[in-house]
Amino acid sequence: xxxxxxxxxxxxxxxxxxxxxxxxxxxxxxxxxxxxxxxxxxxxxxxxxxxxxxxxxxxxxxxxxxxxxxxxxxxxxxxxxxxxxxxxxxxxxxxxxxxxxxxxxxxxxxxxxxxxxxxxxxxxxxxxxxxxxxxxxxxxxxxxxxxxxxxxxxxxxxxxxxxxxxxxxxxxxxxxxxxxxxxxxxxxxxxxxxxxxxxxxxxxxxxxxxxxxxxxxxxxxxxxxxxxxxxxxxxxxxxxxxxxxxxxxxxxxxxxxxxxxxxxxxxxxxxxxxxxxxxxxxxxxxxxxxxxxxxxxxxxxxxxxxxxxxxxxxxxxxxxxxxxxxxxxxxxxxxxxxxxxxxxxxxxxxxxxxxxxxxxxxxxxx
Amino acid sequence: xxxxxxxxxxxxxxxxxxxxxxxxxxxxxxxxxxxxxxxxxxxxxxxxxxxxxxxxxxxxxxxxxxxxxxxxxxxxxxxxxxxxxxxxxxxxxxxxxxxxxxxxxxxxxxxxxxxxxxxxxxxxxxxxxxxxxxxxxxxxxxxxxxxxxxxxxxxxxxxxxxxxxxxxxxxxxxxxxxxxxxxxxxxxxxxxxxxxxxxxxxxxxxxxxxxxxxxxxxxxxxxxxxxxxxxxxxxxxxxxxxxxxxxxxxxxxxxxxxxxxxxxxxxxxxxxxxxxxxxxxxx
Ligand SMILES: Nc1ncnc2c1ncn2[C@@H]1O[C@H](COP(=O)(O)OP(=O)(O)OP(=O)(O)O)[C@@H](O)[C@H]1O
Ligand SMILES: [Mg+2]
Numbered sequence: 001x002x003x004x005x006x007x008x009x010x011x012x013x014x015x016x017x018x019x020x021x022x023x024x025x026x027x028x029x030x031x032x033x034x035x036x037x038x039x040x041x042x043x044x045x046x047x048x049x050x051x052x053x054x055x056x057x058x059x060x061x062x063x064x065x066x067x068x069x070x071x072x073x074x075x076x077x078x079x080x081x082x083x084x085x086x087x088x089x090x091x092x093x094x095x096x097x098x099x100x101x102x103x104x105x106x107x108x109x110x111x112x113x114x115x116x117x118x119x120x121x122x123x124x125x126x127x128x129x130x131x132x133x134x135x136x137x138x139x140x141x142x143x144x145x146x147x148x149x150x151x152x153x154x155x156x157x158x159x160x161x162x163x164x165x166x167x168x169x170x171x172x173x174x175x176x177x178x179x180x181x182x183x184x185x186x187x188x189x190x191x192x193x194x195x196x197x198x199x200x201x202x203x204x205x206x207x208x209x210x211x212x213x214x215x216x217x218x219x220x221x222x223x224x225x226x227x228x229x230x231x232x233x234x235x236x237x238x239x240x241x242x243x244x245x246x247x248x249x250x251x252x253x254x255x256x257x258x259x260x261x262x263x264x265x266x267x268x269x270x271x272x273x274x275x276x277x278x279x280x281x282x283x284x285x286x287x288x289x290x291x292x293x294x295x296x297x298x299x300x301x302x303x304x305x306x307x308x309x310x311x312x313x314x315x316x317x318x319x320x321x322x323x324x325x326x327x328x329x330x331x332x333x334x335x336x337x338x339x340x341x342x343x344x345x346x347x348x349x350x351x352x353x354x355x356x357x358x359x360x361x362x363x364x365x366x
Numbered sequence: 367x368x369x370x371x372x373x374x375x376x377x378x379x380x381x382x383x384x385x386x387x388x389x390x391x392x393x394x395x396x397x398x399x400x401x402x403x404x405x406x407x408x409x410x411x412x413x414x415x416x417x418x419x420x421x422x423x424x425x426x427x428x429x430x431x432x433x434x435x436x437x438x439x440x441x442x443x444x445x446x447x448x449x450x451x452x453x454x455x456x457x458x459x460x461x462x463x464x465x466x467x468x469x470x471x472x473x474x475x476x477x478x479x480x481x482x483x484x485x486x487x488x489x490x491x492x493x494x495x496x497x498x499x500x501x502x503x504x505x506x507x508x509x510x511x512x513x514x515x516x517x518x519x520x521x522x523x524x525x526x527x528x529x530x531x532x533x534x535x536x537x538x539x540x541x542x543x544x545x546x547x548x549x550x551x552x553x554x555x556x557x558x559x560x561x562x563x564x565x566x567x568x569x570x571x572x573x574x575x576x577x578x579x580x581x582x583x584x585x586x587x588x589x590x591x592x593x594x595x596x597x598x599x600x601x602x603x604x605x606x607x608x609x610x611x612x613x614x615x616x617x618x619x620x621x622x623x624x625x626x627x628x629x630x631x632x633x634x635x636x637x638x639x640x641x642x643x644x645x646x647x648x649x
Contacts, residue, residue, distance in 0.1 A: 259452040262422055265440045267469040277465065281456040 051104050058103040065098035094327045102331035107338075110331035118154035125149045153312050159339060162302060162313035165230060166347075169237030169298050170291075177242040177294070178287060181249025185283070186275070191250065202243040206301035210236040210308045229311040236305045241298035248290025252283025285359040292351035299344045314340055367434060369398040369523065369555045370419065375428035377414055388414050390581035392428070394574070399553040401546075403566035404584075405618065406576030407625075412559045413449055415576070416527045419557065420446045432523075442470050445521030447529040449559075451512040453500040459487065460496040463515045470519035486518040489544055491537075505532040513541060517548055523555040524548075530565070539598065542569055550594070563614050567607060568596055573614060578625050585621070588614050 066089050074082035088096040102110075128149045136146040153161070184191050213236045221228045256279050264274045306315030318336050321329040375392040378385050388411040396402050406412050417423045418430055421440040430437040432444065453462050463483045471479065487496050490510035500508055509532050516524065524545070530538045546569055549556045560566050566573045567590055575585035592606055601607045 259448070259450060260454060262448070263452050263454065265422055266420065266446055267466055268440060268442060269469065278454070281454070284456070 054104050058101045061100040062098055062103075065100050069096075069098060097327055099325065099330065102328075102334055106328070106331040107334045110328050111335045113328070114155035114332065114335060118156045121151060121154040121157075124151060155317070155335075158313055158317045159343070161230075161311065162306065162315070163343065165234045165306065165311060165313055166237060166295075166298050166302050168230075168234035169241060169302070170295050172235060172238030173242035173245055173294050173298065174291065176238070177245035177290070178249050181246045181287070181290075182253050182275070182280070184246075185250040185253025186279070188254075191254070198243070198246065202247075204240075206236065206240045206304050207308065209240045210305050212236075213239065214309070229309045233302070233305050233309040233311040233313070236309070237298050237302050240301045240305070241294045244293035244297065245287065245290035248286045248293075249283065252286030253279055256282045285355070288351070288355040288358050292348065292355055295351050296344065296348050299340075299347055303340065367398075368395045369400070369433060370394075370396040370557075371429075371431040372419070373429045373431065375418060375425045375430065377411070377418060377423070378426045387581045388579055389418075389425075390583050392584055394584060396555060396557065398555055400572070401549060401556045401558070401570045403558040403560055403570035403573045404576050405560055405563055405566055405573060405614070406582070407578045407622070408561070410576050410579045411582045412576055413527055416446065416449075416525055416557075416559060420444050420525050442519060443522045444525055445516040445519050445523070446525045447512050447516040447527060449527040449529075449531075451500075451508045453508055453511055453515075455500050458497050458499055459492055459503070459511050460484075462500070462511060463487065463518050466515045467518050470521075482518055486514040489517075490514045490541065506534065506537060509533060510537070510541065513545070517545070520552075521554070523557070525557045527559045528561060529558070531561070538565075545569070546595075563611060563618070567592075567611055567614075568598060568601065573610075575614070575618060575621070577621055585617065588617075 069089065070082050070086050073085040085096065089098070128151075132147050139146055180194075184194050210232070213232050217228055217232045217235065221231075260278050260282050264278045269277060302313065303315035303318065305311075306313040307319045308315075310316060314336050318333055321332045321336070372392050372394040375389055376387070377389040378387050380386055392415065394402075404412060404415070414423070418425055419437070421430075421437045421444070424438070432441075454465070457465065460483055463486060464479060467474075467479050467482050471482075474482075484493070484496075487493055490513055492507060492510055492514070495503060495507060500511070503511070509529065513526075513529055516526075526545070529545075530541055533541065542565065545556070548554070558566065558569060563573070570590055573588045573590065576582055577585050588610055590610055592601070592604065
């Protein structure tokens, strides 16, 4: 009985928070405490090891490039110039730094800079809006468009744009793939009619999806000056990522346990009731497995698509920093890499807990 | 007029070379208000017979006739307790039963339906588990939910496919009485599939053995002339009970033996000598 209750609680809370929540519940016995302390210790140790390897690796790369630079100057311009170059590099002067893998510390500093920058831009934006308040009121009264802030977005804005795009794409995928999947799963006839379509379009790469969507949206937006990069990127993301959901939904609907269908027959459920009360609930676990894959694919292709669509998200940020080649560009790229990874991980964990919430053990529950 | 009639039923699964002939020449008449039990060996086709009667499958040849009309599909008139419970795992005990009751009585209010659900959950003693899902229940509890679900629909005929198999003797006895009670109240018709001869004798008016498959057919019927209500403890000393019981068990053992010797005849062991592997890998 006690175990039942604990199981239920675990199910409801986010799964990835489990270690933390159990600690706060104070239910841990001594052994469990030791075990989780051990696990945390191992994780911390591996993080530390990773940072150390990274630090020394980046240092080695730094030295290699610095030596190369000095030797090159020595060969081309003589000893005095080489000495000047060496002094310049080791003084930390910005314009003669080797351009290579940044160290963990540099990345950490870049992160702080990006966050500080966010507050600067935020203040800027606020000041701008206050300044333009009267003008905008007047424009609005005349029925004209307001003047909005057009300065560059901060890193946080960029991350939020990416998240917004991925959710819009995910929603689009859900709205397209689930209904079509249900229809295909219900009818073997439609399944064979649609099968070639699915098989051909499923493996198409994100880049091609982007180009296809671009062709169509561009024409639809003719004569409209507003920015369509968001629309293009979220549609491409959605189309790219929806296949897993489509296939899983169709499979779940087509493979409902015969016993459940027999129940529907014996109770004499109508077609709609049969779909909504038997077929859909029994295929929910598979549908959610599909949705989880869709969300992670969406996040993965997002970066490439934002880059192509020039949508102001993480993809474009990474690309622009790379093109920019400024002193701290490389460390900003690494910051973006970690942010992408962590958000992807969190999205997956959220979907996993949703998936576990809707799943019931089919074999056990006959 | 008979409530249910099976006329020359044959049932095959598959076609061509892969045909399995499960039932063969089944003839059975069940009168209205009668309680009939069928006992049979595992795999002989009892579930197939049940599905034919409730309308989930159609016979290869022959007819199932209920109240003078040929059975072509399922009906709320014939309630069924599935052998494998067939509960919907995403619904709770209460919801599983509610869904059935709602289909059986579409005109009743939600409150009235809930009252019926509670009544039947109480009857199978699952009130504390009414909000649990099937996977949180034991096998016996699931079986009781299936019983409650079928009975709550108040069908004219109750078809039960080994409904009490997973229960302990005590609960089993209770539920037998409950089923008899419901059957007797409005003079319903009942068909019980069981592997327990005692259960059949205690509950039924007639017991009919289903002979082992393939091509299983019904054996001779045994009438149970013990007046109702029957008393389980007194039954053990009843001469009539003992005689019927012995007759049925003898019959079943005879066909069981016949089947065994048949199987033995078929299996001709090849004459092989165990091979010695000593030194096998050296050469
Ligand atoms: N859908 C099906 N397709 C093919 N063969 C089937 C099918 N259903 C049952 N059979 C076969 O028909 C025979 C009888 O099956 P059935 O389930 O009716 O037996 P049963 O008497 O209910 O057995 P048990 O006592 O184990 O429940 C078995 O040999 C089985 O393999
Ligand atoms: Mg069976």
